[in-house]
Amino acid sequence: EAGVTQFPSHSVIEKGQTVTLRCDPISGHDNLYWYRRVMGKEIKFLLHFVKESKQDESGMPNNRFLAERTGGTYSTLKVQPAELEDSGVYFCASSPPRGSRQFFGPGTRLTVL
């Protein structure tokens, strides 16, 4: 069974540019989560999709971040415009409809210069 995949694995952009991260969850997993780890800090929740609906977006830092999950399959997280403090590792996770265990992808390392 394929795990959660994320693309790209690493992105380096300049301040003010736009970046889009993609996450493909495990097939059949209705729940999709985005998390972020900033250097030296703990992994922090950003938002949770159930199918294509945003269930909880309480962790989104500001309106420069836009997450979508069209058709309830893969998800994208766009940062526009990127700021220096957006640098970190962005993790995606998914879980089955009634499962509590979240399966994590390998992460996308974002560096904003």
Place this chain on the structure above:
Amino acid sequence: EDQVTQSPEALRLQEGESSSLNCSYTVSGLRGLFWYRQDPGKGPEFLFTLYSAGEEKEKERLKATLTKKESFLHITAPKPEDSATYLCAVQYGGATNKLIFGTGTLLAVQP
């Protein structure tokens, strides 16, 4: 403020030297406490879920326990391949599935 605290931040053991990692939490309405292992450059890998005080789970050299305020991850006779960052996370409340993570314990096991 709801939070998860892990200790120690880093731990160095000799192969075969058993020890325990601690995760204390201050959340209301705990629904589950999760232990993950993370290797460099990879995402967290699930180890255990504990749901209620007194519960214990084992996997190879690892054993996780849960009380009302903390969880322990016991490592018995560790091997170098057990070296990794061990993360604790909690899920609480009724309306959200989000995980609240601690900062992790970096474990190094020397041969």
